[in-house]
Amino acid sequence: MKKKKKKKKKFNKYMIISCCSVLAVIGIWYFCINILHLKQETVFPGPFTVAKTFVQKMTSKVPDGATLPTHLLESLKVVLLGYSLGVLFGVPAGILMAWSKWVDRFMRPLFDLIRPVPGLAWIPMFILLFGIGIMPKAAVIFLSTSVACIVNSYTGIRQTKQEHLWVGDVFGFSNRQKLFRIAIPTALPMIFTGLRVAMGAAWMASVAAELLASSAGLGYMIQQGRYASKASLVFVGMIMIGLVGLIFDAILHWLEIKVAKGMNAE
Amino acid sequence: MNEKVKETMISAICAVISIGAFLLLWWWGTHFTTLSKLMPDPVTVFSSLIEYCVGTVGKCSLIVHMLNSLRRVLIGFLLGSLVGISLGLLMGRYMLARAIFNPIFRFIRPIPPIAWIPISIVWFGLGEQAKIFLIFLAAFANTTLNAMTGAMSVDPEIINASRMLGAKERQIFTTIVIPAAVPSIFAGLQVGISSAWASVVAAEMIKAQNGLGWTIQAGMDNNNMTQILAGIIMIGVVGFLLAYIMRKAEEVMCRWNKSGR
Numbered sequence: 001m002k003k004k005k006k007k008k009k010k011f012n013k014y015m016i017i018s019c020c021s022v023l024a025v026i027g028i029w030y031f032c033i034n035i036l037h038l039k040q041e042t043v044f045p046g047p048f049t050v051a052k053t054f055v056q057k058m059t060s061k062v063p064d065g066a067t068l069p070t071h072l073l074e075s076l077k078v079v080l081l082g083y084s085l086g087v088l089f090g091v092p093a094g095i096l097m098a099w100s101k102w103v104d105r106f107m108r109p110l111f112d113l114i115r116p117v118p119g120l121a122w123i124p125m126f127i128l129l130f131g132i133g134i135m136p137k138a139a140v141i142f143l144s145t146s147v148a149c150i151v152n153s154y155t156g157i158r159q160t161k162q163e164h165l166w167v168g169d170v171f172g173f174s175n176r177q178k179l180f181r182i183a184i185p186t187a188l189p190m191i192f193t194g195l196r197v198a199m200g201a202a203w204m205a206s207v208a209a210e211l212l213a214s215s216a217g218l219g220y221m222i223q224q225g226r227y228a229s230k231a232s233l234v235f236v237g238m239i240m241i242g243l244v245g246l247i248f249d250a251i252l253h254w255l256e257i258k259v260a261k262g263m264n265a266e
Numbered sequence: 267m268n269e270k271v272k273e274t275m276i277s278a279i280c281a282v283i284s285i286g287a288f289l290l291l292w293w294w295g296t297h298f299t300t301l302s303k304l305m306p307d308p309v310t311v312f313s314s315l316i317e318y319c320v321g322t323v324g325k326c327s328l329i330v331h332m333l334n335s336l337r338r339v340l341i342g343f344l345l346g347s348l349v350g351i352s353l354g355l356l357m358g359r360y361m362l363a364r365a366i367f368n369p370i371f372r373f374i375r376p377i378p379p380i381a382w383i384p385i386s387i388v389w390f391g392l393g394e395q396a397k398i399f400l401i402f403l404a405a406f407a408n409t410t411l412n413a414m415t416g417a418m419s420v421d422p423e424i425i426n427a428s429r430m431l432g433a434k435e436r437q438i439f440t441t442i443v444i445p446a447a448v449p450s451i452f453a454g455l456q457v458g459i460s461s462a463w464a465s466v467v468a469a470e471m472i473k474a475q476n477g478l479g480w481t482i483q484a485g486m487d488n489n490n491m492t493q494i495l496a497g498i499i500m501i502g503v504v505g506f507l508l509a510y511i512m513r514k515a516e517e518v519m520c521r522w523n524k525s526g527r
Contacts (some may be wrong), residue, residue, distance in 0.1 A: 002378035017365040025370055042483070043388055105280035109286055116506035117498055118464035120380070121479075125494045129304055193498070204378035208468045211383060212483075219381070226384035234385045242377035 045232035050239075053232040063078025063233075064224035066216055072240065074216040075206055082138040083202045086145025090198070091191060093146065094153030098187075099179055111150065119144030119201060120208045127213050137209040144201040152194025192256040199248045208242055216242075267491025294350030306492045315496040323481055323493060330501055335466050335477040338394065339508075343462045349402075350458075351451055357410070359443050360415025371410060374487030379404040379465040383472050397469045405458040406466040412454025452516040459512050463505050478504070 026047050032038045033046040041049055057068040066074075097104045097111070119140055126136035160183045168178045210219025218237050225233030275503050279418055289308050296307040306314075318328040329347075356363040379400050390396040470479025478501050485493030 013366040015360055018369045021366040022369045052425065102280075105277055106284040109281035109284050113285070113371065113502070116509065117502035118460070118467055118505060119481060120464055120468045120471070121498050121501045124482045125491070125498065128486055128489065128491060128494070152485045165364055200378070204380050204464075207378060208380045208471075211380065211468075211472055222381065222384045229388070232387055234388065237379050238381045238385065242373070245376040245378065 012212065017257055042229050043121050043231055045235060049232045050235045053230070054236045054239075057233065057236055064221050065227040065229065066221075068221070068236070068240065069217060071218050071221045071237075072244070075210065075218045076244075078134055078137045078209075078217070079141060079206045081134070082141025082206070083145050083199065085138070085201065087141040087149055088196065089142070090149025091153050091194070094150035094191075094194075095157055095179075095184065095187070096247065098154045098157035099183065100183070105240030114143075115147055115151070119147070123205075123209050123212055132213045132215070137214070140205045140209055141202045144205045148198035148201050149191075149194045152197065153187060154193045156185050156190025159190065160186045189256070189258040191253065194259055196219045196249055196252045196256075199252060200245065203245050203248065205239070210237040241245075270321045304491060306495065311492055311495045311499070314492045315499060318493070318496050323468065323496075324484060326476065327480065327503055328496065328500060331481055332474050332504060334506070335470065335479065336504065338397050338469075338477070339401055339459075339462050339466050340349050342398040342466075343459060345398070345520055346402040346405025346462070347409045347455060347458060350454070351386050351404040351413045352412040354413025354451075354454075355417045355439075355447060358414040358447065359439060364414075374403075375407045375411065379407075379461070380468050383469055387473060392473050397466060397474070400465050400469050401462045404461040408458035408461055409451065409454040412450050412457075416450025416454075420446040429494060449516075449520050452512075452520060456509065456512050456516070459508050460505065463501075463508055468498075 029047050031046055033041065034048070038044075045053070054068075059067055061067055064071075080237055095108070097107050122140050123136065126139045130136045130139065162187070164182050165178055168182050171182065206217070207219040210217035211223050216221040218241050222234045222237035225231070225237060229259075292308050293307075296305050315328075319426075321327060323331065351364075353367060353371075357367055358364070382400055382403055383396075386396040386399050395440060423444075424442055425438055430440055433441070465476070467479040470477035471483040472479075474480040474483075478497055482494045482497035482501075484493065485497060486511045
């Protein structure tokens with residue numbers, strides 16, 4: 001009992017240090033920008049300017065023609081479209097490649113050709129092919145997502161223990177039963193890792209695509225903020241991008257704990 | 267043994283068939299469908315890839331563009347991984363360091379390096395610094411996280427044993443924690459190098475005068491699909507080589523740790 005209490009106290013001490021360090025960073029930030037004026041606010045805005053811009057941007061349409069929620073929705077729409085298509089294609093493709101020798105033999109060489117190219121590098125090609133609407137972005141996100149999903153579900157299925165498959169054989173499982181009752185449950189944690197990695201990649205690809213050629217979305221907003229030399233707007237956009245990424249990751253992590261319960265999910 | 271040789275033979279034949287089929291489909295698509303208006307056929311792409319390597323794209327040859335990109339990646343990656351690994355090890359070993367840096371790190375990490383591009387241009391201008399800063403961030407985020415997990419998961423029994431034998435805190439850190447974290451650090455470096463490579467391409471696409479990212483971006487601006495495809499192939503080849511070198515380095519330096527990657 002005493003030991004437990006001590007541990008808790010120690011934990012609290014570090015919590016206080018953490019809070020202090022965050023406050024110290026904000027304090028130094030404020031001190032350097034707003035009191036010492038080391039940098040101009042147009043180049044490096046102070047913390048309160050950023051907060052103020054954030055609140056204003058919720059309703060204001062200056063300088064890029066839409067409010068923050070509109071931009072956010074625009075980005076989300078594209079990401080979710082490309083991501084869900086990518087997952088729907090990537091996970092089954094990865095499982096199939098790992099399960100069937102013949103699919104593996106034919107698909108793998110092609111896949112190995114595409115894999116080393118970062119998803120972002122396809123953006124110019126897709127823009128030329130599809131114009132600058134929702135299509136090229138969705139295509140880039142689809143590609144980044146499916147690569148991450150394929151890699152992870154492939155490794156996941158390959159981790160299935162031979163002994164477990166033998167047990168399946170002993171009980172007279174058909175090939176399909178072995179896949180659905182043994183291999184896929186074994187691979188679930190890896191598949192979820194893939195989903196999370198893919199979400200990060202998808203979110204990054206969408207921001208990059210919006211930076212390059214777009215008329216809405218968070219990436220477009222920060223690019224416009226730079227053109228209008230409103231650094232505070234760029235900060236707001238970056239924080240928003242980071243936050244949304246975190247939220248997505250938390251949702252997927254929660255799903256993983258729910259779905260892959262007891263399958264060595266942390 | 268014979269079985270193994272047979273298996274490699276079959277795989278090789280299948281690989282040739284599938285890649286051949288892909289190229290044939292591409293060739294057919296560009297010759298007999300409306301795709302021909304947009305896409306060059308594979309023969310054009312490969313012959314101009316060689317042409318670009320020998321001749322020029324923009325101001326210099328494709329090889330020089332590649333070297334420019336590589337230089338940026340290597341400088342940024344070295345700086346980023348050095349800072350990242352040392353910070354990560356400290357954060358993994360010492361509760362105090364973790365309490366101080368972790369909240370800030372956790373705030374910075376989820377922002378993808380790409381999102382830093384506009385602000386880095388505002389801060390550093392259009393020169394090399396902005397790009398190196400981005401690659402620094404990309405390498406930093408991944409290596410810090412992995413070095414931290416590596417240092418945190420050191421077997422406490424080993425640390426206690428060494429303490430019993432009279433090791434000082436500094437000795438524990440240098441002779442036990444650091445070597446034990448090496449496999450995990452390498453995992454971070456692997457992710458870091460591909461992330462850094464993707465970031466340099468993105469940074470060059472948005473603002474640069476040379477580099478592979480510039481090549482594909484300029485191809486888009488001039489409506490030159492051949493140049494884009496040649497650039498993409500080059501980016502893929504270099505990305506593959508970087509990952510391969512990293513994997514080999516890991517094999518050599520972590521020989522005891524056969525994780526079977």
